[in-house]
Amino acid sequence: MSSVPTTPRGKTSFNPTTPATTRVGATHLTQASPHYATTRRHSLYGVEDRVVIDPGSRIWKVGFSGEGKPRDVFHPTVKAGGGTESLWKLERASDALARAEEDKMLEIRLQTAIRSVFHDSLLTDPKARKVILIESPLLPLYIKDTMARILFENQVPSVSFAPSHLLSLMSVGRITGLVIDCGHLESVALPIFAARPLFPKIQTTPLAGSRLTAHLRALLLTFATYLPPPASLSAAMSVPIANRATRVPLEVLTEEVVEEIKTRCCFVGDPVEDHTVPDDQAMPDSDVEMDVDASEGTQSESDVSRIDSVTSSQAGSSEFSVVTNPQAYASSSKEAGQSQGTLQALERVYKRSSTATDLQMRVTPPVAQQTGTGLGMLLIPGWIRERATEVLFERGDIDESSLAEVILDVLLKIPVDLRKTLASTILVSGGTAMISGFIPRLHAEIIRALSPPPPSSHIPRSGKGKRPPPPKYDKYACLRPLTPFFAIINNPSPPPTKSERARVNAGKGPAFSPAMLAWVGGSLAGSLKTGGAEVAREKWDEGVEEGDTQGVRSRADSSPNRSKTQLPDWTRSPLRSRQ
Numbered sequence: 001m002s003s004v005p006t007t008p009r010g011k012t013s014f015n016p017t018t019p020a021t022t023r024v025g026a027t028h029l030t031q032a033s034p035h036y037a038t039t040r041r042h043s044l045y046g047v048e049d050r051v052v053i054d055p056g057s058r059i060w061k062v063g064f065s066g067e068g069k070p071r072d073v074f075h076p077t078v079k080a081g082g083g084t085e086s087l088w089k090l091e092r093a094s095d096a097l098a099r100a101e102e103d104k105m106l107e108i109r110l111q112t113a114i115r116s117v118f119h120d121s122l123l124t125d126p127k128a129r130k131v132i133l134i135e136s137p138l139l140p141l142y143i144k145d146t147m148a149r150i151l152f153e154n155q156v157p158s159v160s161f162a163p164s165h166l167l168s169l170m171s172v173g174r175i176t177g178l179v180i181d182c183g184h185l186e187s188v189a190l191p192i193f194a195a196r197p198l199f200p201k202i203q204t205t206p207l208a209g210s211r212l213t214a215h216l217r218a219l220l221l222t223f224a225t226y227l228p229p230p231a232s233l234s235a236a237m238s239v240p241i242a243n244r245a246t247r248v249p250l251e252v253l254t255e256e257v258v259e260e261i262k263t264r265c266c267f268v269g270d271p272v273e274d275h276t277v278p279d280d281q282a283m284p285d286s287d288v289e290m291d292v293d294a295s296e297g298t299q300s301e302s303d304v305s306r307i308d309s310v311t312s313s314q315a316g317s318s319e320f321s322v323v324t325n326p327q328a329y330a331s332s333s334k335e336a337g338q339s340q341g342t343l344q345a346l347e348r349v350y351k352r353s354s355t356a357t358d359l360q361m362r363v364t365p366p367v368a369q370q371t372g373t374g375l376g377m378l379l380i381p382g383w384i385r386e387r388a389t390e391v392l393f394e395r396g397d398i399d400e401s402s403l404a405e406v407i408l409d410v411l412l413k414i415p416v417d418l419r420k421t422l423a424s425t426i427l428v429s430g431g432t433a434m435i436s437g438f439i440p441r442l443h444a445e446i447i448r449a450l451s452p453p454p455p456s457s458h459i460p461r462s463g464k465g466k467r468p469p470p471p472k473y474d475k476y477a478c479l480r481p482l483t484p485f486f487a488i489i490n491n492p493s494p495p496p497t498k499s500e501r502a503r504v505n506a507g508k509g510p511a512f513s514p515a516m517l518a519w520v521g522g523s524l525a526g527s528l529k530t531g532g533a534e535v536a537r538e539k540w541d542e543g544v545e546e547g548d549t550q551g552v553r554s555r556a557d558s559s560p561n562r563s564k565t566q567l568p569d570w571t572r573s574p575l576r577s578r579q
Contacts, residue, residue, distance in 0.1 A: 050526040051124070053117060054134040054164070054519045055147065057086045058184045058209075059431065061519045062117045065132065065526025070519050072121035076113035084255065087113075088143055090185055090206070103142065110143075111150050118154070127155040134164050134522045136181070137190055137202060144567055152540050160534040161567070163197055165190040167521025168429040172489055172509040178422040180407060181518075182392075182430035182438075184209040189406045191414050191422050201413045203406045206399075207392045209432040215391045216266070217258050219384045222343055224248045227377035229365055245379075251366040252378060261380060262388075265359060268437035269386040271393075271444055272353045347383070350390070356382030389435060393445050404445035408476050419482060424501045426488045433514040439491050450480050490514065535567065 052070070054061040063070035075084040087109055093099045118126045131151055135144060144161070151159050165179040165188070175195040181188050187208045191198045226248040358381055365376035393402050401409060407426065411419050428439050453472045484499040487506035494506035512520055 050130045050132050050160075051117070051122060051126075052132045052134070052519060052522040052526055054522065055087075055113075056183065056431075057088055058084065059515075060113060060117070061516065062121050063519065063523065064122070065523045067523055068520070069516065072117075074116070074121065076116070077109055086184065086210075088140070103146075106143070107146050107150070110146055114147070114150050114154065126151075127157070129156065130158045130160070131156050132160045132162060132522050132526050134167060134518050135161055136183070136188065137163050137165065137197065137199060138186070138188060138204060141567065148535065148540070148567060152537050156537065158534050158536045162522060162525060163190075164429075164518040164521075166192055166195065166197055167519075167525060168517035169427055169521070170195075170524055171512060171517045171521035172427060174425060174427070174489070176421060177425035177427050177489065178407065178410060179427045179429060180403065182208055182403065182428065182432035182514075184431065187392075187403055187406060187430070187432070189410045191410055191418070193418060193422075198414065201410055203401070203409045203413075205401045205403070205406050207401075207403065208430075211391060212389060212432065213258055213262060216262055216384070216388045217253055219343075219388055220253055220258070220261070220378075220380070221248055221250070223347060223381055223384060225379040226252060226363075227379070229374045229376055248378065249366050252363050252376065254364075257361075257363055257378070261361070261385075262435075265361075265380060265385050266388050266435060267356075267386060268389045268435055268441040269354065269356070271441070271448060272349060272387075272390075346387075350383040350387040354383035354386045356386040358382045359385070389438070389441075392432075393441065395449075402445065402449075403442055404449045407446060408449060408479060411479055411482070412476070419479070420485050420501070423479075423482045424485045424487045424499070424505050426486070427509070427517070428488060428490060429514045429517040431515040439488055439514075440493050440495075443486065443488050443491060443495065446486055447483060450476055450483050452477075452480070490517075 050065045052063055052065050054070075055076075058075065059073060060076050061070040061073050063072070077085050077087055088106060093102055118124055118129075133144075133147060133151075148159050165181060168179050168181070169175065169177050169192055176193050178189065178191045181190075185208055186204050186206050188202065188204045190202050225245050227245055358379060361378045361380060362375040363378045393404065395402050395405065411423060414422065428442060433439060453474055484497055485502050487494065487497070487499075487502035489505055489507070489509040490512070491507045497503055497506065
């Protein structure tokens with residue numbers, strides 16, 4: 001009989017053995033290896049983990065559940081000549097034929113994107129993978145129906161629909177909070193209490209990434225300077241730079257160039273204080289803007305941001321360099337602003353409060369200027385880099401509220417006993433929120449919007465029948481006691497506060513990118529086998545067959561009828577009437 005090795009203290013040493021497992025009724029498809037503590041997603045035949053798709057109007061994020069980041073982030077619509085475009089827009093054509101053509105093009109684009117998800121990005125079989133589709137609360141039902149139909153045509157077992165705001169909140173370990181998603185087409189604020197989205201309290205504004213892009217392009221066309229490449233190498237040495245400076249051609253500001261400037265050069269500056277602006281350079285009031293004749297060509301900042309993007313040529317590689325002598329190009333910027341009275345006032349105000357440095361960016365010149373002597377040079381003023389995002393924070397009207405006003409309007413609609421809880425648990429998500437300084441500026445704008453209005457400087461005249469003017473309408477007066485309780489969970493630099501509730505929540509969220517919060521929440525929901533409303537393929541096929549027996553085609557024209565019973569739609573759920 002062999003002796004058992006012992007330790008120095010006389011105890012029997014540990015003898016590792018392979019754990020005994022039964023393999024009766026189990027296959028390699030349903031049971032992981034007993035020798036390695038790995039999950040099934042690492043196996044070639046593993047099909048347990050779900051496919052998580054975050055379909056945006058411009059950027060898609062796809063991957064498997066249980067993972068910390070998506071496998072691929074791509075643009076679903078890339079033009080042949082370069083550039084990208086949105087899959088869908090906020091408005092639809094009024095004509096029936098034009099709308100049918102738009103729906104057909106949308107179906108083709110979605111079909112190409114979904115096939116690329118499975119066959120190019122994830123390299124998996126769609127027949128064996130359940131899908132979690134992250135949707136915006138205001139995603140149109142016909143887009144949701146088209147996505148579901150294409151997925152089921154690819155033999156996906158089931159599709160789960162989960163709201164993006166709830167998943168973003170789950171990714172930071174919370175079930176209660178006020179989530180604002182700043183995307184490309186619109187910014188949506190939705191309160192969530194105990195993991196239940198309060199959809200009737202939702203607020204939205206079109207001030208988002210697309211508006212910022214259009215506004216940035218308009219500012220560059222008006223105030224930036226373009227230096228075309230010299231006709232020859234000798235001209236580059238003899239002709240002064242100031243003599244070659246011109247206004248920026250439309251062909252230079254391609255989508256790639258504007259997007260690169262927005263993501264790499266722009267940042268959000270501190271709020272412009274009123275006392276720093278002299279009276280002769282102050283921005284015109286709304287009453288003054290209404291009295292200005294439209295023939296004079298004056299435009300407000302919001303009007304300029306509505307300029308549509310133009311078709312442009314493909315842009316080449318670009319580099320940035322600091323401008324050491326920006327006075328040489330000042331004449332061109334002044335000439336560009338002669339015809340824009342309101343923009344001139346904006347330029348004076350923002351230049352006075354801006355400390356950013358001017359940059360030079362190499363761009364591809366227009367076809368007529370491609371002489372083979374190099375690339376053109378685009379001079380980007382520093383105040384545009386810092387103040388282009390002001391369009392998202394300026395106080396708008398009832399249809400285009402600023403981001404701070406959207407959050408405060410949500411708090412006005414929710415019950416009073418929930419306001420303090422939601423005000424101290426604000427979460428900011430979306431790709432537009434990734435601009436440097438965005439979240440701290442949003443917190444500052446919320447506090448600024450709650451400040452009491454300045455006293456009226458009008459002195460009533462003495463005499464019979466003269467009454468003092470009524471006080472200004474203070475919309476957020478009831479929310480002013482909540483000022484010390486405001487806190488943003490993912491604020492990278494939270495301000496000091498006296499409230500313990502705000503101190504506990506401000507800046508305590510995980511260091512996830514705001515654009516990835518929804519996808520990370522979907523990955524977490526898939527690994528926990530939770531999620532939103534799930535539609536199985538068998539139930540979908542039954543709805544299609546029922547629609548066909550009633551003489552309705554199973555294509556886009558039958559989607560509204562089938563969507564009433566198959567796809568989740570909170571807008572069609574009955575709401576309780578207020579007593």
